Amino acid sequence: MLEQFSQYANGAGGVGVDPSRGAMLARMMHDSALPTGAGGGALMGLGMSDAAIAGGMAFLQSELEKLDPKVREPLTSVTWMRDIPVKSGGGWVDFTSVFNVDYQISGPNMYGLMGGQSNNIPTMQANLNKDIYRVFNWGNILKVSFIDLQKMQQVGRSLEDLLDKGIKLNWNKTLDAVTYQGPINGQLGLVNNTSVARVAVPVGASQQTQWIYKTPMEILNDVNSLMVSTWAASQYDTTGMADHILIPPVQFAWIASQIVSSAGNVSILTYLLQNNIGKSQGRNLNIFPSRWCIGAGQSGSDRMVGYVNDDDRLYLDVTVPISRVMTTPTVAEGGAYLTLYLGQVGVVKFLYYQPVQYSDGI
Secondary structure, three states, rough: OOOHHHHHHHOOOOOOOOHHHHHHHHHHHHHOOOOOOOOHHHHHHHHHHHHHHHHHHHHHHHHHHOOOOOOOOOOOOOHHHHHHHHHHHOOOOEEEEEEEEEEEOOOOOOOOOOOOOOOOEEEEEEEEEEEEEOOEEEEEEEEEEEEHHHHHOHHHHHHHHHHHHHHHHHHHHHHHHHHOOOOOOOOOOOOOOOOEEEEOOOOOOOOOOOHOOOOOOHHHHHHHHHHHHHHHOOOOOOOOOOOEEOOOOHHHHHHHHOOOOOOOOOOOOHHHHOOHHHHHHHHOOOEEEEEOOOOOOHHOOOEEEEEEEOOOOOEEOOOOEEEEEEEEEEOHHHOOEEEEEEEEEOOOOOOOOOOOOOEOOO
16 A cells, blocks of 8 residues: 555556645555654544544534423422411511410309399309410521532523522421421421320221221211211310311322212212211311321321311411521632521411311221
């Protein structure tokens, strides 16, 4: 081949051959025979050409991508806003409180009924007391690196917006945990308060307590038993009859999918909602799934929680809703912006324990 290129260099090789081109090819071939580092510039040049081609293909593949602009967020669920009334506001405090009153009649004539000659008139007395509840501070810091901020601007995304969504998700998950289980310091929540009456559901014809082994009528009896118990404990005040029931998702799926009627058009869930004892007393029952009921009962059994979902019976204080209070720059770690989020949340307040009951073993 060297001989052929020499011919090009000498002007031979056929009609129309450019002598300068032949000389250039001869020099390239001569350089390629040299080892790297000793006039081996041609080898280095060929390697760079390979890298350039590979890089070009990678760039081409990137250009051919179809980019989905939506950022996938974590799968999660919060239900506190469905299951408890919330009272917001009050400012930065250490405690919240509520007042209670008890009435008492003095004297033997309790009802105050008098005969024609009787002067035994009872005297009404009132005893005022106050319940105190803890309030807990909550805080998160949003940190945005200056360099990362500039990078994200080039791709048209806001790092601050992404982190802001994460902080608000953390706030909602905190309220979820406080609502159902209470804060981490031993305070109690909606499904585990030791002052609430607890009963074990009776066994059915199958000699089992779990709903998957019970008939629709036996399940209805469990629901009615809870509602009647809270009604009786409330001195048969219908506003004290439980109208909001939480059960584990598996049991909810069971009653929602199993058919009662021979026509095949009524689920156990619909049957419960239409035939419970509250229906005849003007109380509309609601049954919802809640993962917090899983294993919440005695000995790790599944629990049914029944209560009145009304702020006259229970509620959660959020004295300071989540707030973006300040942003400050810092030169630490290459420079960043720090934004402080603060809030304040209380605990679940059971204003009355009579309208609440736990039924374990479902």
